Amino acid sequence: MNGKEKVVIALGGNALQSKDSDGTAASQLTVVKDTVEILAELSAAGYEMAVVHGNGPQVGRILLSSETAKDVVPPMPLEVCGAMSQGYIGYHIQQAFGHELAKHGIDAPVVTLATQTIVDAADPSFENPTKPIGPFYNEAEARQLEAERGYVMREDAARGGWRRVVASPKPVKIVEEKAIELLWPDAIVVCVGGGGIPVVQNADGSLEGVAAVIDKDFGAELLAENVGADTLLILTEVEKVAVNFGTPDQVDLDHLSLEEAARYCAEGQFGSGSMQPKVEACMKFVRANPSKRAIITSLAKAREALASETGTHFTYA
Numbered sequence: 001m002n003g004k005e006k007v008v009i010a011l012g013g014n015a016l017q018s019k020d021s022d023g024t025a026a027s028q029l030t031v032v033k034d035t036v037e038i039l040a041e042l043s044a045a046g047y048e049m050a051v052v053h054g055n056g057p058q059v060g061r062i063l064l065s066s067e068t069a070k071d072v073v074p075p076m077p078l079e080v081c082g083a084m085s086q087g088y089i090g091y092h093i094q095q096a097f098g099h100e101l102a103k104h105g106i107d108a109p110v111v112t113l114a115t116q117t118i119v120d121a122a123d124p125s126f127e128n129p130t131k132p133i134g135p136f137y138n139e140a141e142a143r144q145l146e147a148e149r150g151y152v153m154r155e156d157a158a159r160g161g162w163r164r165v166v167a168s169p170k171p172v173k174i175v176e177e178k179a180i181e182l183l184w185p186d187a188i189v190v191c192v193g194g195g196g197i198p199v200v201q202n203a204d205g206s207l208e209g210v211a212a213v214i215d216k217d218f219g220a221e222l223l224a225e226n227v228g229a230d231t232l233l234i235l236t237e238v239e240k241v242a243v244n245f246g247t248p249d250q251v252d253l254d255h256l257s258l259e260e261a262a263r264y265c266a267e268g269q270f271g272s273g274s275m276q277p278k279v280e281a282c283m284k285f286v287r288a289n290p291s292k293r294a295i296i297t298s299l300a301k302a303r304e305a306l307a308s309e310t311g312t313h314f315t316y317a
Contacts, residue, residue, distance in 0.1 A: 004046060005306070006185070008229045010220035010281075011035065011053040012236040015299050016089065023061060025088070033096045038302055040100035043108065045303065048185040050227070051093065052220040055085040055194030059213075063134040078133065078166060079197050079209030086114055086193035093190050101188075109187040116175040116207060117196025117214055117222075123169035130154075131168040131213045136161030167212040171196060171222045175207065181227055195219035221281040225288050232285045232294040233306065234278045239298045241279060241312040243269045253312050258283055261314065282314040290316035 015035040021027045042049060059081050066075040076084070090112025097110045129152050137145065142153035142162035151164045174180070174192060183189045195214025199207040217234055224232040240252040243264055256264075261283050270276035275296075282294035297304075297311030305311030 004048065005230045006048045006228065007042070007050075007231045007233050007306070008220050008224035008227070009039070009042075009049050009051050009302075010217050010232070010234045011051060012234075012299070013054050013056060014237045015235060016053060017057060023057065025092075028058075028089075029092045029096065032092045033100075035299060036093065036097040036100045038299055039097060040104055040106070041303055042306070043101060043106055043188065044104040047306065050180060050184060050189045050191055050223065050229075052192045052216055052223060053089055053093070053190070053194070054216045055082065055089060056213075058085040058089060059194060060133055067135060077209060078211040078213075079199070082194050082197050082213075083114055086112065086197070089193055090190045097188065110190065111183060111187045112190040112193075113176055113179060113183070115180075115191045115193065115196045116199045117171045117192065117219055118173040118175060118201050118207070119169040119198050119210065119212060119214065120172055121200040121210075123167065125167035125169045125212070126210075129165045129167045131166050132156065132163040133166055133213060134164050136163055138162065167210075168215060169198065169212055171214050171219050174219075174223055174226065175199070177223070177226055180223070184227065192216070192219040192223050215277045215281075217278045217281040218284075221285045221294075224285055230292055231306065232282060232292075233302065234282065234294070234296045235299045235302055236275075236278065236296060237298060239301050239310055241270070241275060241296050245269075245271075245275075256282075256312060256314050257317050258287060258314070259317070279314075286314045286316055 017028050017031050062081040062084050094110045094112055101108055139162055145151045146153050153162045154165045155162050180189050180191055195216040196219050198210050198212040198214050200210050201207055221232055242250050242252045244250045261279055270279050278296055285294045294314040295305050295311045301310050
């Protein structure tokens with residue numbers, strides 16, 4: 001590559017907090033500082049980037065705080081909790097990233113953009129919400145929430161309680177896309193956090209928040225596709241995508257064509273709630289941009305993956 005590659009980077013949960021984290025803001029900032037060391041190295045190498053992050057644990061804690069204090073202050077809607085998570089995660093990334101860039105002699109602003117993502121009100125997921133969020137309740141509490149607030153509650157017998165479930169619709173349009181394009185490449189933009197704040201567009205053109213959670217990998221793909229990125233880089237905990245994962249027959253994959261990836265998805269090789277959304281996002285990007293590439297790798301191997309030395313690389317054929 002010529003060092004001017006335009007990359008949309010999707011950060012997994014491990015880039016924001018460790019598995020044994022106590023969930024405090026200080027713990028998150030500690031992990032973020034390690035994460036941005038790697039991102040700053042990419043910037044120093046000449047890559048232009050926008051950064052998308054997940055927000056699952058964070059928005060869950062914000063929602064839990066809101067629900068716990070419901071007798072003192074009104075609880076916040078889910079999409080507002082999502083917006084709040086974008087703000088505080090972005091704040092940590094900005095603070096740590098700016099300091100790390102300065103170490104490399106790079107004078108580039110890092111900015112967080114509260115980002116709305118339009119979803120289709122007719123998306124099938126609204127009819128069958130399956131994404132669990134927030135705290136656990138007993139059955140009586142769950143029934144009361146259904147009656148009072150219209151929540152959809154499902155029992156999670158394996159974990160001993162009831163939880164609210166919401167839709168996870170596919171993203172259709174990033175509202176602040178033009179602003180992101182104006183900021184890039186003069187700034188490193190942290191955007192589409194948690195896949196974006198989910199909104200629907202009304203007949204009069206106005207936007208309205210909805211109770212949903214957008215997959216951040218699909219949000220990152222849509223951003224990469226629409227801003228003309230050269231590469232979609234999805235960073236997670238593993239260096240390569242694998243088939244027969246966790247078994248003696250595990251095979252790590254250096255390359256996946258669209259045909260191969262589709263076949264493995266149909267076989268259920270990747271897990272619907274873990275690797276499969278990442279694979280599907282990469283497939284979508286490459287299908288729309290046959291001359292470009294999508295990569296899945298670990299955070300630690302980001303630079304090597306961009307140099308085609310490791311990771312799983314998706315190509316059209």
